[in-house]
Amino acid sequence: MNSREITTQISKAADLLNLKKWDYGASFSNDYSVQVDKGEAKQLKASQKQILTLRVWNESNLVGITTTSDISESGIKKALNQANIASDFGNKNERTEFSPLANDPIKVKDLKKRNPVGIKKLLTLLREAEVKLLESHESIKSVPYNGLSESFYERVYANSDGAFRSYTKSQAALYLYARAEEKDRKPRSSGSVKLGYGVDDLDIESCIKDASNKTISHLNYSSIKTDKYLICFSPESFLTIINAFSSIFNARSILDGVSLSNKNSIGEKLSTEALNIYDDGLHEKNISSSPFDGEGTPTKRLCLINKGRIENFIHSESTARIFKTTPTGHAGLGSKVSVSTDWIVVEKSEENLDLKTSLDHSTYDGEFVYIEELNAIHAGVRASQGSFSLPFDGWLYKNGTKISIESATVAGDIKYLLKNIVNIELNQEVTTSGVSPHIWVDELSITGDA
Amino acid sequence: MLSSQIKSNEIEFGSCNKDLLEEIIVYGMGLGAEFVEIFIENTDTASVLAEEDHITSVSPSFGRGAGIRIFKDKRDGFVSTNDLTKHGLMRSVSQAIEMLDITDKKNREVFNGLNKFRDYSLSKRTWIDEVPSIHEISEKLLVSTKSLKKNNKIITRKGSYSRNLQEVIIASSDGTYTSDIRLHQTVGLNVIASDAQYRSSGSRRFGSSGMPNEFRLWDHEKAANEVFESSMNMLYADYVEAGQMPVVLANKFGGVIFHEACGHLLETTQIERGTTPFENKLNEKIAHESVTAIDEGISEGSFGSLSVDDEGMEPEKSILIKDGILKKFISDRAGELRTGHKRTGSGRRQNYSFAAASRMRNTYIAKGEYSKEDLINSISDGLYCKSMGGGSVGATGQFNFAVEEGYLIKNGKLTNPVKGATLIGEAKEVMPKISMCGNDLELAPGFCGSISGSVNVTVGQPHIKVDSITVGGR
Numbered sequence: 001m002n003s004r005e006i007t008t009q010i011s012k013a014a015d016l017l018n019l020k021k022w023d024y025g026a027s028f029s030n031d032y033s034v035q036v037d038k039g040e041a042k043q044l045k046a047s048q049k050q051i052l053t054l055r056v057w058n059e060s061n062l063v064g065i066t067t068t069s070d071i072s073e074s075g076i077k078k079a080l081n082q083a084n085i086a087s088d089f090g091n092k093n094e095r096t097e098f099s100p101l102a103n104d105p106i107k108v109k110d111l112k113k114r115n116p117v118g119i120k121k122l123l124t125l126l127r128e129a130e131v132k133l134l135e136s137h138e139s140i141k142s143v144p145y146n147g148l149s150e151s152f153y154e155r156v157y158a159n160s161d162g163a164f165r166s167y168t169k170s171q172a173a174l175y176l177y178a179r180a181e182e183k184d185r186k187p188r189s190s191g192s193v194k195l196g197y198g199v200d201d202l203d204i205e206s207c208i209k210d211a212s213n214k215t216i217s218h219l220n221y222s223s224i225k226t227d228k229y230l231i232c233f234s235p236e237s238f239l240t241i242i243n244a245f246s247s248i249f250n251a252r253s254i255l256d257g258v259s260l261s262n263k264n265s266i267g268e269k270l271s272t273e274a275l276n277i278y279d280d281g282l283h284e285k286n287i288s289s290s291p292f293d294g295e296g297t298p299t300k301r302l303c304l305i306n307k308g309r310i311e312n313f314i315h316s317e318s319t320a321r322i323f324k325t326t327p328t329g330h331a332g333l334g335s336k337v338s339v340s341t342d343w344i345v346v347e348k349s350e351e352n353l354d355l356k357t358s359l360d361h362s363t364y365d366g367e368f369v370y371i372e373e374l375n376a377i378h379a380g381v382r383a384s385q386g387s388f389s390l391p392f393d394g395w396l397y398k399n400g401t402k403i404s405i406e407s408a409t410v411a412g413d414i415k416y417l418l419k420n421i422v423n424i425e426l427n428q429e430v431t432t433s434g435v436s437p438h439i440w441v442d443e444l445s446i447t448g449d450a
Numbered sequence: 451m452l453s454s455q456i457k458s459n460e461i462e463f464g465s466c467n468k469d470l471l472e473e474i475i476v477y478g479m480g481l482g483a484e485f486v487e488i489f490i491e492n493t494d495t496a497s498v499l500a501e502e503d504h505i506t507s508v509s510p511s512f513g514r515g516a517g518i519r520i521f522k523d524k525r526d527g528f529v530s531t532n533d534l535t536k537h538g539l540m541r542s543v544s545q546a547i548e549m550l551d552i553t554d555k556k557n558r559e560v561f562n563g564l565n566k567f568r569d570y571s572l573s574k575r576t577w578i579d580e581v582p583s584i585h586e587i588s589e590k591l592l593v594s595t596k597s598l599k600k601n602n603k604i605i606t607r608k609g610s611y612s613r614n615l616q617e618v619i620i621a622s623s624d625g626t627y628t629s630d631i632r633l634h635q636t637v638g639l640n641v642i643a644s645d646a647q648y649r650s651s652g653s654r655r656f657g658s659s660g661m662p663n664e665f666r667l668w669d670h671e672k673a674a675n676e677v678f679e680s681s682m683n684m685l686y687a688d689y690v691e692a693g694q695m696p697v698v699l700a701n702k703f704g705g706v707i708f709h710e711a712c713g714h715l716l717e718t719t720q721i722e723r724g725t726t727p728f729e730n731k732l733n734e735k736i737a738h739e740s741v742t743a744i745d746e747g748i749s750e751g752s753f754g755s756l757s758v759d760d761e762g763m764e765p766e767k768s769i770l771i772k773d774g775i776l777k778k779f780i781s782d783r784a785g786e787l788r789t790g791h792k793r794t795g796s797g798r799r800q801n802y803s804f805a806a807a808s809r810m811r812n813t814y815i816a817k818g819e820y821s822k823e824d825l826i827n828s829i830s831d832g833l834y835c836k837s838m839g840g841g842s843v844g845a846t847g848q849f850n851f852a853v854e855e856g857y858l859i860k861n862g863k864l865t866n867p868v869k870g871a872t873l874i875g876e877a878k879e880v881m882p883k884i885s886m887c888g889n890d891l892e893l894a895p896g897f898c899g900s901i902s903g904s905v906n907v908t909v910g911q912p913h914i915k916v917d918s919i920t921v922g923g924r
Contacts, residue, residue, distance in 0.1 A: 037722070040525065044549040046542075047530040047803055049515075067511035069532050075512075082510045089498075089508040089584055119549040144723035145845065177845060179725065189845035226692045256501065257606035257642060336499060336507035379840035379852050380872060384642050385649045389872040389922050391842075391850045407848050409872050409922035411692075447692035447874070447922035 001071060003028075003156040003166050010054065013077045014160065017084055021057035023098060023159035025294050025333040026050070026071070033149035034122045036130050038142070041123055052076070053333050055096075056083045062090025065335040086335070094255075096337065099317045099327050102163040102296035107282060109289060114150075114170040114198025122148045122199065126174075129204055133178055136212035139219055143211075145177035145191065150199050157296040157333075165292055172199045176211040180219055186406070188221065190214035190373075190393060193432055195287040214372070217395075221404035224396050224448035230368040230422075231410065231444045232361045235346075235429040235436035237371045237392065242277065242344050243433060244381040244388065245414040249279075249304045249312070251319035252339040258384040260415065261310065263323065268310050271418035274352035277305040279314060281329065281342030285430045289343070294333030299342065302328050307349045314339055346436035348424040359423040359440045369446055370395045370402070371410060386414045408448040417441050461516070461534040463492045463617050464575070468564055470536055471621040475561055478520055478543040479623055482552040484559045485521035486543065487622040487783075489760060490514075490534065491802040497612035498584060500591035508584055515802040520546040524788050528805040564627035570757040571617065574631035578615055580662035581633065587611050590670065591637075597674035598641050603685065604678070606642040611635070611665065616801075618760070626762035634659050634753065634906050636895060639673050643681040650869070652681030653854070657753040657895030659906065664751070680837060680855050683867050690856060690868035690923035696832040697873065697916050698825045698859065702894040703838050705909035708743060709813050709898070710841050711849040711877040716745075716770050716778075717796075717808040718785025719901055727847060727878045728776055736776045737881035740818055743771040745780055747795055747811035753895035754811035754907040758795075761806050765795030770813075774882075782808040800903025807902035814910030818887025822913045825886050827862040833871060833921055834859050841873075850874045850922070872922035880919060888913035 001009060006026060014022050028050045035042040053067045054076075064087025066079040126148040133143050149172065156166040177191030192210035196202040233241070247253035248261050248270070261268070281299040282289050292298055295317050303311040315323065316331035316339050332338040348355075361370060371394040380390040389411040395402040423440035461467050471488055478486035492514045499507035516539060517530045527546035531538055582590075591609040598607040616632045636657035643650045654677050658664040699707060720726035728736055737743075747756045747765025756765055761783050768778050781789070782797035785808045797806035826834060834857045841851030853871035857864045893910035 041550070042525065042722075043805065044525070044527040044546075045529070045805070046527075046545050046549060048532065049530070049803065050532050065509055067509070067513075069513040069515060071532075078512065082512075086508045086510055086584070089505050089588060091504060091506045093504050094506070120551065142724050144725045179845065187847075334507070335509040375844060376840075376842035376850055379842055379850065382651070382852075384651060387870055389852065389870055391844070391848070391872075391874065407874060407876075407920075409850060409874060411689075411870060411872070411922060411924055445692065445924045447872070447920065449694070449920070 003154065006071060007158045007164060009073060009076050010080065011160070013080050014056065017080055019056045019080065019084060021160050022055060024052060024054045026052045026156045027153060029151060029153035031149060031151045032116065032119055032122060033147055034119060034126050035147050036123070036126050039127055039131065044119055044123065046119070052079065054079050054083050055333070056080060056087055058084065058087040058090070061095065062087050062092065063096045064090055091336070094318055096318050098159050098161055099295040099297040101298060101327055102159060104298050106165060106291040106298045108167060108291045109282060112197040113168060114200065116150060116152065117199045122150065125199065125204060129176060129208055132208050133176055133212055136208065137180065137216050139180040139182050140178045140212065140215060141181045142179050143176055144179050146175060148174050155290065157292060159296065163296050165296060167291055170198050171287055172196045172202055174202050174204060174207050176207055178211050178215040180215045182219060188215060188218040190218055195432055197287060218393065218404040221406045223406045224408050224446060226447050226449070228443045229446050231441045232368055232370045233439045233441065234370070234372050235438060236431045237374045238346065238436050238439045239344055239431055239434045240374045240377060241388070241414070242346065243341060244377050245383055246341045247383045249310070249314055249341070250339050251313040251315045251323055254313065255319060255322065260386050265310050269308055270305060270310060270415065271308040272354055272421050273307040274349050274355050274424050275305055275308050275421060276303070276347045276349045278303050278345040279341045279343065280345045283343050283345060283435065285435065286343040293329045293331045295327065295331040295337065297327040297329045297331060299329040307351050314341060344434035347428060348426060348437065352424065355423045357423060360425060361438050365400045367398045370397060388412060388414065405448065408446050410444055410446055412444045417444065459536045461490050461619070467619060468567065468627065471627070472564055473536070474539050474543060475621065475623050477540055478547065479557055479559065479561045480555065481544070481547045482555045482557055483520040483522060483547060484557065485623050487519040487761065488539070489517040489802055490619040492617045493801065494578065494615045495613060496584065497610065498587045498591060500588070500595045500609040502607055503592060503596060505588045505592065513801070516542065517802040517805065518542040518546055519805055520550060521787070522550045522552050525550055526784060526805065530803040559623065561623045562625065564621055565625035568628040570628065570630040577631060577633050577662045581613055582665050587665065590665070594639060594670040594674060597671055598639060598678055600678050603643045603645050604641050605644045608640040611637045620760065620762040622762060628758055628762045630758050632659065632756065633662060635665050637665060637668055639677045641677055641681050643685050645685060648685050650681045650684040650687070652677040655895060657906070658751050659753055659755050661751045684855055684869055687867035687869040689870040690833065690921060692923040693921060694918050695921055696829045697919055697921065698829065698832070698834045699911070699914050699916065700836045701888065701890050701912050702892040703909060704835065704914070705814050705894065705911035706838050706841060706896065707849070707851055707873065708815055708911060709810060709907070709909040710843050712881060713745065713810045713813045714843055714900070715847065715877055716780055718779050718781045718789045718791050719807050721779065721789045722785065725845060731776050734776055735774050736878065737771050737774040738884045739774040740887050741771055741774050741881065741884050742769065742816040743814070744768065744816060745770055745810050745813045749812050752812045752893055752908045756811065759797045760799045761797035763793055763795040763797065765811060768794045780808045780810060782806055798902060798905045800905055804902040809900060809902060809905050810898060810907050812893060812908040812910070814891060814893060815887060815912065815914060817889050817891035817912045820886050820888050822888050822890060825888060825913050825915045826859055826864060828886065828915065829859045830861055832859040834864055835873070847876050847878065849877065870923050874920040874922050880916060883917040883919070884914050885917050886915040
């Protein structure tokens, strides 16, 4: 069945169950991926997947939901029936409705949908990339984590009020993580990820170069003394920390009592006036952009922090109604609708006189710690308490030289971190999760060797 | 000779699918595959969330699909699909053959038909009717969240339940033909406490496999008391001061450190990648002589137990480390093929869309001879990690783990609670420093994410003492 036929089938089956109100989200995907090990194909994978999430409203306007991968006539009937049963347990204290924006026009970017190149080409390209990475430096002994994939998918949202929207996309990804070893030294590992609309759009050479340079740059390592340091966050690591604490902007988290913000936090000063943060799912560099969210609300650019102050929260239909505003295009589709950010854009505002602009990661010759990449986010972040303690890859810059840090964690509090931003560099860099310049923060605790 | 009965054109759960499965395997072997494996799955899951005094989410879901794996030489091709018709399965086989670029249809391997059906599901078909209803689950979760409301410092209360009933059929060209039904139930309680600028959280999760009645027997009052006390103890805790120090890790979930830091390095997937420091250490000392570590899938009701693994092999009890000596690796079919380590019944996957890989099941450090007090009394200045949060291991073996509930040890006694602690180290450096093991082994359920998705496991240990480890803090 195609998406139109599914909609018709659901409508018919809903009529039989006397269900007047329903909506659904569906996705259909074909994925292909390869991994290699020293020139040999290791695992080659392909998958065809379909998934349908159905919501129904019963006579008491309570919502029930079911998810299924069986999109046959009988599968759809079963799912509707189960959703109807589940609606008896629908949340009586927080109603859910269709998004009032589910019929608004959506901005569909130039789709740049590519055709599959096929497993054989994926394998050839990855083999070549592995060889080049291994040959790039004598200390690189293996590329234990690697993969090249391409995906083709369609996403659909429709409801019983006649809303219907869908889009199709393609996406490709390459990751290369190299392992370098030298005699009597600990092995070091680092890597790079690149995304594109298709395999031919991937900058494979730059992925190889990045993975090699990053890995080699960590070969000369040393432990770091446990202390407080001036920190420079790479664009990637700053985006990681902002995403980890995005519950600050999340209306769902606020209502659930797990955010550091509350309903009255709009306007609260979080940081230097030099900081602006946006969520911009439709950003031209966001390969994974979606023109609408799980409830069919169009995706849009939203300012989260304006000149250091909270400007907006991200919403689903129900949180927007509670906050007396409109949905922002950040909802999932579930029994309890989740809300999440899409693509964070960090920039320097016009109000930046209080910054220490001499802090530039490429020229500053004082002592500081450069955090290249933060790890183990799921373990080291307590979003509801605002604290973090995270291992990282990075360097200690001292007296004009830099040395890789052997193994260390950075710990602190997100509100302290935001308040202690002392510089926002001018140049923004595009990463796989957003856009940000380098960000400098004064006095964060680093634990290395005591 | 293969059966010549009338063949079905679609997989039917609870029925004999032998003819159709044989036909698919014969088809794959005829195209030049050395080995063909078919994994077919039907799932029925439900989750319920209670927040404060309301049910806020009920989410049933259903899924069915197949994972087809073809081996040629030491390479494998894996295709997953939701299409369980004969046409769909054969198309997947063809796709896997094409991916592996198999052009030589001559085959050294011979398929002699599927063996006698091993049906582990027979006594489990009634489970779906025996598990608690959504109504029953909701009632108990609401009683549980009510039990968490012990004072006005508790600002959020949550109870969550999820149940996964998974029926699998596994057939492969070595004759394996089996079916099983797996039931996993898990329930968790979480609170956030707040007082002025102070905030803390507490959480516990409980889980079982193959025990439909287990949720009904769950002692929610005891669980609520534990969670509440943990959050209150930590509410006004200071941040721990970073440094090197001896630590005592509590039993049950304290075992997550062994699981993450050492257990993963004993999976053959890590040998294949060349990312384990223990690759050539079989029968060598890799840990303190007080350490014996086990991985097994047979403890009744434990979250990581199974009747048969996802490659059709019954799980065994594997002694990984005996008195500090490395004795065995955790291996699956591909691991045996590529590293030579015999399969251990550890081929596991999240669902049909993942190829099985060598994964832990119930993994724990065996009990020793000391009491918890013996361990604490032996430390003049250190840290007691009563409850561990999550953790991770880097590509070169460094690990880090958050301590959810910690207390300073001063002169052999527990003193102030401390927060923000992270344990940092490397398995090969820390394992020799586990100098004392308690006599109070207990297991705890968890989910482990890795190459073949998220699988149910248990971690466990008695109280253990690590002589020195880096503690991250402020």
